[in-house]
Structures are given as structure tokens and as C-alpha cells.
Amino acid sequence: MNPVTGYAATISSVDMVAPALRRFVLSCTKGTFPAISPGSHGIFAFGNEHRIWKNAYSIVNRSEDGKTLEIIVRRAEPSRGGSDFLYRHGKPGLNVSVISISNLFPIFRTGRRHLMISAGIGITPFLSYMTEMQKSGMDYALHHYTRPEETSAFKAILSPYDQSRIRVNEGRQNAVSSLSMLLEREPITSHLYVCGPDSFMEWVRQTAAEAGYVTAKVHSERFVSPAGGRVFEVRLARSGKTITVGTDETLLEALENAGIAAPCLCRGGACGMCRVAVIDGRPDHRDHVLTADERDGGNVILTCVSRSLSPTLTLDL
Amino acid sequence: MSIDTTFRSAGSYRAPYLLENSDAAILRFPFPFPEDTYMYSMNIEPHVKAGEVDSLRRTFDVDEHYVVECQEKARILSEDPKRCIVLPHMQKAEWDFIELAMNSLSEDYPDLFHLSRDGMRWHWINRPLNIDQHFVFGDAGTLPYAPFEFMARQMQGDFTLQDQRDNDLWMDGGMVTSQADWSLKFDLGMSFKQWHAPVPKAGEMGIFDRGLRFLLMLQHGMPVRRLNWTMTINPRLDTSPENFTIWGRDRTVVTDDNAKDLVHLRVELQTLFRLPRSNAILFAVRCYLLPLRDIALVHKWRIRLHRVLRDLDPALSAYKGLDLYRAHAVHYLSQFDNNELTSKGISPDQDIIVHM
Numbered sequence: 001m002n003p004v005t006g007y008a009a010t011i012s013s014v015d016m017v018a019p020a021l022r023r024f025v026l027s028c029t030k031g032t033f034p035a036i037s038p039g040s041h042g043i044f045a046f047g048n049e050h051r052i053w054k055n056a057y058s059i060v061n062r063s064e065d066g067k068t069l070e071i072i073v074r075r076a077e078p079s080r081g082g083s084d085f086l087y088r089h090g091k092p093g094l095n096v097s098v099i100s101i102s103n104l105f106p107i108f109r110t111g112r113r114h115l116m117i118s119a120g121i122g123i124t125p126f127l128s129y130m131t132e133m134q135k136s137g138m139d140y141a142l143h144h145y146t147r148p149e150e151t152s153a154f155k156a157i158l159s160p161y162d163q164s165r166i167r168v169n170e171g172r173q174n175a176v177s178s179l180s181m182l183l184e185r186e187p188i189t190s191h192l193y194v195c196g197p198d199s200f201m202e203w204v205r206q207t208a209a210e211a212g213y214v215t216a217k218v219h220s221e222r223f224v225s226p227a228g229g230r231v232f233e234v235r236l237a238r239s240g241k242t243i244t245v246g247t248d249e250t251l252l253e254a255l256e257n258a259g260i261a262a263p264c265l266c267r268g269g270a271c272g273m274c275r276v277a278v279i280d281g282r283p284d285h286r287d288h289v290l291t292a293d294e295r296d297g298g299n300v301i302l303t304c305v306s307r308s309l310s311p312t313l314t315l316d317l
Numbered sequence: 318m319s320i321d322t323t324f325r326s327a328g329s330y331r332a333p334y335l336l337e338n339s340d341a342a343i344l345r346f347p348f349p350f351p352e353d354t355y356m357y358s359m360n361i362e363p364h365v366k367a368g369e370v371d372s373l374r375r376t377f378d379v380d381e382h383y384v385v386e387c388q389e390k391a392r393i394l395s396e397d398p399k400r401c402i403v404l405p406h407m408q409k410a411e412w413d414f415i416e417l418a419m420n421s422l423s424e425d426y427p428d429l430f431h432l433s434r435d436g437m438r439w440h441w442i443n444r445p446l447n448i449d450q451h452f453v454f455g456d457a458g459t460l461p462y463a464p465f466e467f468m469a470r471q472m473q474g475d476f477t478l479q480d481q482r483d484n485d486l487w488m489d490g491g492m493v494t495s496q497a498d499w500s501l502k503f504d505l506g507m508s509f510k511q512w513h514a515p516v517p518k519a520g521e522m523g524i525f526d527r528g529l530r531f532l533l534m535l536q537h538g539m540p541v542r543r544l545n546w547t548m549t550i551n552p553r554l555d556t557s558p559e560n561f562t563i564w565g566r567d568r569t570v571v572t573d574d575n576a577k578d579l580v581h582l583r584v585e586l587q588t589l590f591r592l593p594r595s596n597a598i599l600f601a602v603r604c605y606l607l608p609l610r611d612i613a614l615v616h617k618w619r620i621r622l623h624r625v626l627r628d629l630d631p632a633l634s635a636y637k638g639l640d641l642y643r644a645h646a647v648h649y650l651s652q653f654d655n656n657e658l659t660s661k662g663i664s665p666d667q668d669i670i671v672h673m
Contacts, residue, residue: 034537035413037596065436102536103596108482109406136408216483265534273534 006045006099007033011092012068018153021121022087023060023072026096032066033098038128039105039221042069043267046086046096053082054099054253056223056268058124061131069098072157074121080228080248104270105221107132111191114138117179117204119145119196123154125221126195130161142166143182145175145200179204183211194220222288224269224305226250229284232308236260236317237279245307252303260317262303269305276303281313324445328385331563336552338611340670342381345371346607348615348663349544349584353624355633357519359527364542364588369664372586373542376421377472378603379429384445386473386495386554393494393555394470399502401466403478403490410478410490411465412455413592414599418468443471466492474586474603477501479509481596484533488512489597495554495604497547497583498638503558517632535598537591544663545585547637548646552581552606571642576649577610580642582622609649614672615665620657623650 008029015023026044036059045054057071075087090096105125107114114133116126123144133140142161146154148170158166169175183192192213194204201220208218228248234255235242245254252274255262265273269287278301285295287302294300301315329335338346347370364376372378394400403411419441423432431442437454448471452459460467469476469492477491486509493501504512509529510520519525535541549556550567571579586603613619626639627647634640660666 035416035593037409037594040596100536101593102534103481106481106596109480109595110482265536271534272530 006043006097008095008097009033009069011090011094011096013092014090017072017157018150020075020087021072021150021153022075022090023070023157024086024090024096026069026071026098028067028069033062033069034101035066036062036069036101036128037103038107038132039125040101040103040128041105041125041223041266041268042071042101043099043265044071044096045099046082046090046094048085048089051081053080053085054267055082055086056266058128059101060124060127072121072124076225080226080250083225100265102265102271104266105193105195105219107138108191108219111217112139112189113187113191114140114193115183115186115190116140116142116193116195117145118142118194119200120147120150122194122196122200123157124195126193127157127161129193130165134162140165143169143179145169145172145196147171179207180211183208183213190217192218194218198222222270223266224286224288226267226269226305227286229307232310233312234308235280235312235314237314238317250304251301251307251313255303255317262317264304267304269302272302274303275300277316279314279316282309283307283313284309323381324384325381326384328382330386330389330552330554332551334551334553336382336606336608338607339381340614343607343611343614343670344665344668345380346605346611346665347372347544347584347586348612348618348621348665349546349582350621350625351662353621353659354628355625356630357522357524357633359524359531361528361531361541361543364540364590369662372603372605375425376540376588377418377425377474377601378586379422379426379473383473387446387471389554390470390492390494394492397559400494401469401492402501402505403463403465404506407465407478407480407490407595407597408457409595410480410592410597410599411457411463413594413597414476414478415454415464415468417590417592417599418472422472446471465490474601476602477600478592479598479600481533481598485509486529486532486598491600493557496557496602497549497585497604498556498558498561500558515636517636518630532589532598535589535591537593540588540590542586542588545587547583548639548642549581549583549606550579550642552608554604554606568638568641571645573645573648576642576645577613578608580646580649581606581608582612609646613650613653614670615667616653617659617664617666619650619653620655621659623647623654626650 009026011024012027013025017023041056041058043054043056047053059069060072061070073083073086076083118126126142151170192208194201231247232245243254243258245251252264263274265271272289278299283301284307286305366374368374419432422430429444433440439452439454441450457464475493475495477488479486480489488504488507491501510525513525553564556564584605588601590599592599634643
């Protein structure tokens with residue numbers, strides 16, 4: 001592995017799971033991918049001669065021999081175009097490098113029982129969870145929520161797993177009462193894992209809190225899919241450079257394109273590694289890491305997802 | 318090291334003590350002071366195969382004391398088997414450790430260690446310890462010990478396994494036989510801040526907050542290292558709380574005259590690795606002991622150690638247990654310090670040792 005460019009790979013197969021969902025199998029060009037812990041995500045770099053995207057996706061599976069990884073991508077709207085590019089142009093042979101792999105959503109291994117609740121594409125980390133839980137004989141259950149038109153797609157994705165532990169729910173109509181019931185039925189030792197859109201996760205957390213779950217037993221991965229926004233300028237105090245952040249690129253990407261060695265890791269507002277001091281201007285915080293005080297103070301920004309409310313932002317870079 | 322290098326066959330890390338260092342071993346010692354003063358800092362750097370001294374340049378360092386140290390470790394484990402404890406939820410981390418250790422040892426020392434893999438069927442050869450083991454990766458029943466213990470017995474230094482949950486690290490396993498006065502039995506199951514609680518000053522300096530935040534983001538394939546230090550009377554690896562009654566009183570017998578032979582600079586090369594299957598963190602503590610008389614053979618180090626010990630913060634001196642004999646060590650080293658300027662960094666700045 002090259003510490004800067006990561007693992008070189010190409011798409012070896014594409015599977016149309018549903019109209020908006022694609023499953024990609026990536027083959028390592030040289031050697032093997034490292035072993036993966038369940039809940040890991042990778043940062044995947046891909047693109048064309050005009051543009052390179054670096055997007056985070058959960059790793060659904062790594063083959064036993066380590067030669068391939070699988071991801072599932074939804075064409076997201078609104079979007080900076082990364083997932084849309086993969087959706088349209090992700091054909092066998094396309095180069096996709098895996099820049100880094102890390103885990104912000106690990107299984108709580110001391111737990112006696114694991115209850116997973118997901119919606120839509122939020123299923124992806126739990127696919128790797130279930131592979132391991134099945135192998136290690138852990139006690140678990142998965143409740144998945146999907147739009148009616150994608151029910152059959154998710155049922156197909158879930159078909160290799162133990163069906164007695166899985167329930168797929170269509171829509172949210174009956175879900176409200178069923179979720180409280182199922183949460184109340186769980187033994188007090190259960191750990192709860194949630195993954196899905198923000199509003200869904202908030203609903204599950206709220207319902208869990210009402211059912212008496214302590215926050216230490218409720219786990220979620222709050223990735224932000226970096227969205228675009230208004231164009232703004234960034235002044236870099238140390239280098240004296242001024243760069244422009246376009247509507248469909250992130251601040252981090254603009255910094256990287258300008259050749260600035262900006263820190264980063266998750267690229268989804270979840271880890272805090274890309275924190276940079278703000279000297280002037282008003283940040284538009286879109287991450288899940290900064291505390292309320294840090295947000296209000298306005299002296300720091302996470303470049304991977306956040307933008308600017310003022311036309312110009314001056315950073316300590 | 319290669320198979321042609323002779324490992325020492327004689328040596329004793331308990332009374333009657335015997336530890337001899339070759340000139341090469343002295344010059345590769347990971348001297349821990351890049352400057353003439355010492356205070357806690359976030360002195361973490363990438364653990365790459367480069368460094369100012371040779372002992373930093375391998376994933377896991379093996380030196381001339383390898384065989385005798387492994388024998389001492391086996392002896393401690395037979396007297397006190399609970400020096401090795403791994404909690405049940407750390408099984409994946411045990412196999413991660415096997416993979417990391419066997420891969421890197423066989424790559425760094427092809428003359429000493431050999432690994433061949435055929436799918437899950439692995440074959441491990443450790444020539445210095447005469448071990449030839451076929452096993453199935455992932456099947457603990459095919460090894461003579463549990464996987465972590467099997468491997469940690471074949472390596473110098475201590476190892477702990479940290480589980481990551483709730484944005485914290487938990488010491489949920491390890492093998493600890495060459496420690497500077499701490500106990501795995503006591504710390505097992507503790508969180509990062511709990512096991513660091515006895516350390517003075519660093520908490521208020523914010524070092525543990527930053528350290529924990531950094532380690533939670535540690536990535537596979539990008540290990541980090543730092544040097545830590547204390548002092549030990551006699552070349553004793555096992556300065557454990559369990560055996561305090563054996564070694565504690567040694568600190569009272571140091572004099573200006575015997576300090577050069579009794580007082581050892583004890584350096585820990587601490588390395589941290591993210592383990593890929595388990596998402597756990599391996600913490601490796603490789604211990605090096607060098608008596609003041611050997612440090613005095615390196616011009617720069619003897620001057621610098623004098624200044625560091627002379628000016629050490631009293632709280633650190635007390636925490637490291639140096640108060641009973643620090644003055645004697647400073648007295649011995651003061652004869653070498655002629656007030657000259659020393660170069661930055663830990664390099665010995667000399668290629669050979671001139672014996673006086």
C-alpha cells in the first residue's frame with residue numbers, strides 16, 4: 001500500500017441492485033486489501049480527466065482471499081456528482097483507488113445482543129456486521145426500513161443472511177408503533193445500532209430514548225454526504241493564497257486542488273481530523289463533530305463538509 | 318540481525334544480575350532525549366523504517382538479547398501465568414497480532430524468521446528459539462498456546478490490546494513481564510484515562526485528551542511510535558508491582574561510587590498499530606536497559622543525560638521513582654559535562670566507541 005495513494009484497484013463487476021442502487025466489486029491491482037473490521041468505510045478515489053472525486057462508502061464485504069472489496073452506491077441527489085459519476089460511469093475496468101480504510105462504527109464487542117435498525121442505503125455497514133456476527137455466533141437482529149419500490153432489491157441484498165434474524169419493513173406507516181414495541185421487547189443488555197438518513201436516525205434515537213435506552217447503548221454513524229452550495233473565497237493566511245470554492249466542490253477538495261496539504265480522514269464530517277482554525281469569516285457548519293460552543297465560537301471549521309456563510313473565509317493554513 | 322549474529326546465551330535479569338551490551342548495542346540504543354531538558358510532550362512520530370538510531374528501523378526490533386529475554390519472559394510466565402490475560406471479546410485482535418508479528422518479523426529478519434501461507438494454512442519458523450509450527454489461521458486449537466500468547470512469548474517487550482468503543486480505548490488484553498512498575502492485572506479493563514490516572518501533570522497539560530483523540534483515528538498500515546523513559550536499579554526487566562518487595566529496596570543502596578554500575582537508563586520504544594480485523598489497537602512496549610557506565614561511552618549522551626537529570630521537574634522525578642538515587646547519578650555524570658553545546662536529536666554522533 002502506498003501511504004498517500006492507498007490501494008490501487010479497478011471495478012471488476014457491477015450489479016444493478018435497484019434502479020438507483022449499484023453494487024460494485026473492486027479488485028486490488030497488486031496484492032491484497034487488508035483485513036477489514038465490520039463497520040469500516042473506505043475513502044474511494046475515482047473520476048475522469050476533468051475531475052477526481054474522493055467519496056466515503058461503507059465496505060460491505062471483503063473476499064476471503066483479500067483480492068476484492070464490495071460497496072453499494074446510491075445515486076444521491078442533491079450531490080456533488082461523485083456517486084452520480086460512479087452510477088453512470090462505474091463500469092468494469094474503471095480505476096478506483098482505496099485511499100484509506102477506517103472504522104468509526106465498530107461492533108460493540110462486549111455486548112450480549114445486537115439490534116440493528118437501518119433505512120435505505122444505511123443497510124451497508126450492517127451487511128458486514130452480520131457476516132461477522134453469524135461467524136462468531138453473536139446474538140443479533142436486523143430491522144430494515146425501505147421504500148416500497150425497493151423492497152425486493154433489499155430482500156435480494158439480504159438473501160444470503162440468516163432470514164430468521166431479519167425483518168424488512170416497507171415504508172414508515174406501521175413502523176412507528178412497531179419500532180417502540182420491538183425496542184421495548186429487547187433485553188436490557190441489547191446494544192442498538194442505527195444507520196440511515198438523519199431524520200430516520202433521529203426518529204430511532206428518540207424512540208429508543210422513550211423506551212428507556214441509555215445513550216451509551218445506542219450507536220450510530222453520522223456520515224454527512226458533502227453537499228454543494230454557494231461559491232465562496234478562501235484566503236489562506238500562512239501561504240497568502242486565495243482560492244475559490246465552487247458550487248459542487250467541497251472546501252477540502254478546493255484546498256487539495258490548490259496543492260495545499262490539508263489534513264483529513266473520513267471526508268464525511270464524522271471524525272474531526274480536518275479541523276482548521278478560522279481567522280475571519282462565518283463558517284457554515286455541516287459536521288457532527290464540533291461542540292455547540294465550537295460552532296458558536298466560529299473559530300474552527302471542518303473542511304470536508306462545511307462551507308461559508310460569508311463571501312470570504314480566512315483560514316490558518 | 319542475521320543468523321550469523323550471535324545472540325547472547327548468558328545474561329540474567331535477576332540477582333545475580335548480568336547484562337552486557339556490545340558496542341553495537343550501545344550505539345543503537347534509543348536514547349530518549351532530543352534536547353538537554355525534558356518535559357512531557359506529544360512526542361509521537363510515524364513508525365517508519367527509518368530513524369536516528371538503528372533500533373527504530375524495524376517494525377519489531379530484535380537485538381542480541383533476544384534469546385535471553387524470551388527465556389526470562391517464559392520464566393516469569395511460569396511463576397505468574399496471569400501476566401498474560403486476554404478477554405474473550407479480543408479473539409479477533411489475537412489473530413491480527415499473529416498476522417502483524419509474523420509478517421513483519423519474517424520480512425525484517427528473513428534469516429531468523431520464516432512464514433509461508435497457503436490460504437489459511439500457515440507455517441511459522443522461528444530459528445533462534447527453534448520453533449517450527451504448522452497451524453490453521455483462525456483456529457486456536459492448532460496452536461500450543463492461545464494465539465496472542467503463542468506469539469508474544471516469541472517477542473521482546475510487552476504488548477497490550479486495546480478495544481475501541483464509546484470513543485475510548487479499553488485495555489482488554491496483554492502480556493506484561495518487563496514493565497516499569499505497573500500491572501496488567503490492575504489495569505485490565507480500564508479506559509485510556511483510567512490507566513493513565515497516576516501520571517502527574519500530563520493530564521492538566523491536555524496531553525491525554527489529544528493523545529486519545531489521535532489514537533482513536535489511528536489507521537491500519539500507519540503505525541506510530543514514541544520513546545518513554547525512566548530509570549531502574551540493576552538490569553531488571555520485571556520491575557512489577559507484584560514483585561516490588563524484591564526490587565524496591567535496591568533503590569536505597571545506590572552511592573556516588575556504584576551509581577555507574579547500578580543505575581540504568583530504561584527506555585521504552587512504544588509503538589501503536591491499528592489492527593484491521595478487530596479495529597483494536599496494539600500497544601507494544603520494547604524495553605532497553607543501559608547502565609550509566611555504558612552511556613558514558615557516548616560523548617553527547619553522557620553530557621545530555623547529566624543535564625536532563627540535574628534539571629528534572631521534581632514531580633516527574635517522584636513519579637518515576639528516582640528521588641532515592643537521582644543525586645548520585647547526577648554526581649557521577651557531572652564529571653563529563655564541560656558546558657559544551659550538544660547537537661539536537663538523539664543520534665550518538667559517533668560511529669565507534671573508544672573504551673577508556
